[in-house]
Amino acid sequence: MTALALAAAPPQPWWKEPTRDQWTAFTAAWFGWVLDAFDFTVFLLVMPDIMKEFGVTATATTLSIALTLLLRLAGGMAAGWAADRWSRKLPLLISIIWFAVCDGAIAFAPSFAVVLVLRTLFGFGMGAEWTAGATLAMENWPTRSRGLASGVLQGSWAIGYLLAALAAAYVVPRWGWRALFIAAAIPALLSFPLMWFVKEPPRPAKTAKTESSFLALIRTSGVLRRVLWGSGAMALGFGAYYGLTGLYSTLLKGFGQDMAGISFHVALFNVGMMVGAISCGALAMKKGVAPAILIPTLAMALCVPLYVGAVPGALALGAFLGGLFGAGYSGTTPLLLTSLFPEHLRAKGVGLVYHLGAVPAAFVPMTIAALSEKAGLPLGTAIGLVVVISVLGLAALVAFGPEEVRAKPPAGAAVH
Numbered sequence: 001m002t003a004l005a006l007a008a009a010p011p012q013p014w015w016k017e018p019t020r021d022q023w024t025a026f027t028a029a030w031f032g033w034v035l036d037a038f039d040f041t042v043f044l045l046v047m048p049d050i051m052k053e054f055g056v057t058a059t060a061t062t063l064s065i066a067l068t069l070l071l072r073l074a075g076g077m078a079a080g081w082a083a084d085r086w087s088r089k090l091p092l093l094i095s096i097i098w099f100a101v102c103d104g105a106i107a108f109a110p111s112f113a114v115v116l117v118l119r120t121l122f123g124f125g126m127g128a129e130w131t132a133g134a135t136l137a138m139e140n141w142p143t144r145s146r147g148l149a150s151g152v153l154q155g156s157w158a159i160g161y162l163l164a165a166l167a168a169a170y171v172v173p174r175w176g177w178r179a180l181f182i183a184a185a186i187p188a189l190l191s192f193p194l195m196w197f198v199k200e201p202p203r204p205a206k207t208a209k210t211e212s213s214f215l216a217l218i219r220t221s222g223v224l225r226r227v228l229w230g231s232g233a234m235a236l237g238f239g240a241y242y243g244l245t246g247l248y249s250t251l252l253k254g255f256g257q258d259m260a261g262i263s264f265h266v267a268l269f270n271v272g273m274m275v276g277a278i279s280c281g282a283l284a285m286k287k288g289v290a291p292a293i294l295i296p297t298l299a300m301a302l303c304v305p306l307y308v309g310a311v312p313g314a315l316a317l318g319a320f321l322g323g324l325f326g327a328g329y330s331g332t333t334p335l336l337l338t339s340l341f342p343e344h345l346r347a348k349g350v351g352l353v354y355h356l357g358a359v360p361a362a363f364v365p366m367t368i369a370a371l372s373e374k375a376g377l378p379l380g381t382a383i384g385l386v387v388v389i390s391v392l393g394l395a396a397l398v399a400f401g402p403e404e405v406r407a408k409p410p411a412g413a414a415v416h
Contacts (some may be wrong), residue, residue: 017142026141026149029133030156032096036129037160039103039184040068043119044245045168045262046177048253054112058250059373062365064116065246068123069362075127076355091132096188098125104185107178127355134334135350145285154331155277158323162270169263225402226340227353233397234357237330239364239390240300243383244307244326246365251379255309268316269323276328284332288408293329293398297391300325304387308380326387
């Protein structure tokens with residue numbers, strides 16, 4: 001075949017470009033994030049039941065969310081260090097087992113204090129899973145379809161949350177909220193056969209210039225600026241997400257929804273998130289990260305009244321749009337963060353930025369609960385206020401962010 005014929009040949013479909021090993025690594029990371037989401041969000045779904053059984057307030061119960069997210073930072077940094085030093089695969093497997101055991105033990109908790117301790121420990125494994133999984137999946141994926149892969153990977157969180165809602169609708173009315181945590185631990189056993197087939201991606205040999213300490217990360221030219229910007233972006237993105245979801249089941253219960261109704265609206269939210277995450281990931285690959293974040297965040301600011309029930313009869317529509325616009329831009333996250341750092345510091349950098357951003361966002365559900373219980377704001381108003389501030393703040397940060405964030409993708413990067 002002549003060079004002219006080769007040039008005229010249609011491009012290879014994107015799904016044929018990754019190797020079998022790349023698909024297996026991506027599947028492992030995707031599956032781990034589904035389990036992570038399932039195990040984290042079951043707590044959000046049964047918060048009203050836990051509050052009732054142990055006689056605690058919403059503010060006290062949301063302290064558990066804050067502690068979980070705070071310990072994510074330690075888990076993310078530990079996994080980043082281990083992944084850069086030894087392997088990407090081992091921290092992923094350990095983290096899945098860790099958070100499954102912690103969540104399953106909640107089913108036998110005799111007091112809210114024990115629930116608090118177990119959920120705090122859960123956060124360590126949760127942080128480790130994302131850092132190891134995102135790095136394993138993204139760093140060797142073909143560049144041409146990396147944006148779409150980023151959206152699919154991050155969208156798997158919505159699948160985990162959706163499955164948690166379906167499980168809650170079936171399990172809780174029959175066996176109570178404790179049985180849901182046992183159900184959350186069981187799927188982690190499926191990670192063993194999957195991880196058996198995952199091969200560690202090839203990595204360059206270390207040299208004196210590829211020191212992988214956190215100090216080296218900060219000292220590397222230009223990296224500190226990216227860490228600060230990325231952490232701020234993650235904080236605002238997380239703030240919007242936990243504002244939307246942290247007390248959503250409590251809000252819905254206030255509108256007279258039972259567990260079936262709560263699960264239905266949560267399912268709609270996550271269908272919207274899946275559609276949004278994949279769409280935003282694909283848009284980021286074609287037009288750049290900035291428009292893939294700006295369009296949905298600005299749209300979400302307009303849709304908040306629908307989400308919080310300010311428009312009678314529009315709760316279902318609001319749930320879907322909340323996921324589509326309020327969480328869909330998360331589809332750009334793996335692509336964005338893994339592109340900020342050099343390979344030998346990537347896992348560490350991704351873990352640091354992602355989980356530093358989670359630190360201020362950890363207090364968002366508590367802030368909303370306090371605004372409602374202490375300041376007397378209606379719960380829907382408190383949720384809406386925090387979400388609008390978060391999405392508009394994120395839009396501003398992206399619009400005036402570093403050049404690499406606002407840059408368009410290189411020619412020929414679109415997925416075919």
